[in-house]
Amino acid sequence: MGKKVTVVGAGFYGSTTAQRLAEYDIFDTVVITDIVEGKPAGIALDLNQSRSIEGFETKVVGVTTGPNGEGYEAVEGSDVVVITAGLPRKPGMSRMDLLETNAKIVRQVSENVAKYAPNAVVIVVSNPLDEMTALAQIATQFPRNRVLGQAGMLDTARFTNFVAEALNVPVASVKTLTLGSHGDTMVPVPSRSTVNGKPLRDVMPAEQIEDLVVRTRNGGAEVVALLKTGSAYYAPSAAAARMAKAVAEDSGEVMPVCAWVDGQYGISGVYLGVEAEIGAEGVKRVVETELDADELASLKEAAEAVRAKQADIANM
Secondary structure (H helix, E strand, O other): OOOEEEEEOOOHHHHHHHHHHHHHOOOOEEEEEEOOOOHHHHHHHHHHOOHHHHOOOOEEEEEEOOOOOOOHHHHOOOOEEEEOOOOOOOOOOOHHHHHHHHHHHHHHHHHHHHHHOOOOEEEEOOOOHHHHHHHHHHHHOOOHHHEEEOOHHHHHHHHHHHHHHHHOOOHHHEEOOEEEOOOOOEEEOHHHOEEOOEEHHHHOOHHHHHHHHHHHHOHHHHHHHHHOOOOOOHHHHHHHHHHHHHHHOOOOEEEEEEEEEEOHHHOEEEEEEEEEEEEOOEEEEEEOOOOOHHHHHHHHHHHHHHHHHHHHHOOO
16 A cells, blocks of 8 residues: 555645645645645645656545544544644744643644554644644653654754854765754754765864854744744654654654654653654654763753653643
């Protein structure tokens, strides 16, 4: 049987993710759903009409869903479900400001996903990311390895881009890493970052690295402030689509994602941004990477900040 992936939410993020997944041409079907009548069907029709130009066969199906689970049968048999549903940030809003509103949406979506696609791997991208990932696991009751969040891939890509631009080198020559939460307690990891194989600290002064770390931490807000309406979607959709591809292809690729941490780094029982090996069952294993003392302390701090907030969402 061919592979099937569902993207819940047909906003800019969801529709761009669906486009990327379709253009990979590794799925039989990409389903896109939304609560706005006709919108997902329109996007699907448009994407299908691009197939002969871009040279892919993946069929895109668009379905309107209702408040009582209507339409979710279209999700049935999905190998991967990407949850983008929820409200985006407005200028001046933090990711946490979205908590209550998006918790209701993510819970309802997750319950329907569990009903119709009980074997799927769920990739959460709704904000606030770490909390919504934890909530999706609670609501689906899926094994924790099958629910993960997209954040580290995006934050790392932002860090990489900033370093490449600052040094005027190709992005391919830069490797960076960010762990921790998708927010104020994000932990960019300069000790694991390189330019043409040389440690970042050898090619860039410490103050400049710190400036780029801060810019990375505020990467989403910077885009939101410029756009005025809505939030980033090109880079975020690229990150989510690559994660879904790794699941579909059972690639075992190591990626920074929001995953359940249980013992690694001396941290237990929390969803947190770490590196993990991604495959058909979601997170195959959390990869513990070497951090310096400051980075490890920051990661533990992030874990406690996220843990406190994840405790609150269990009842939402």
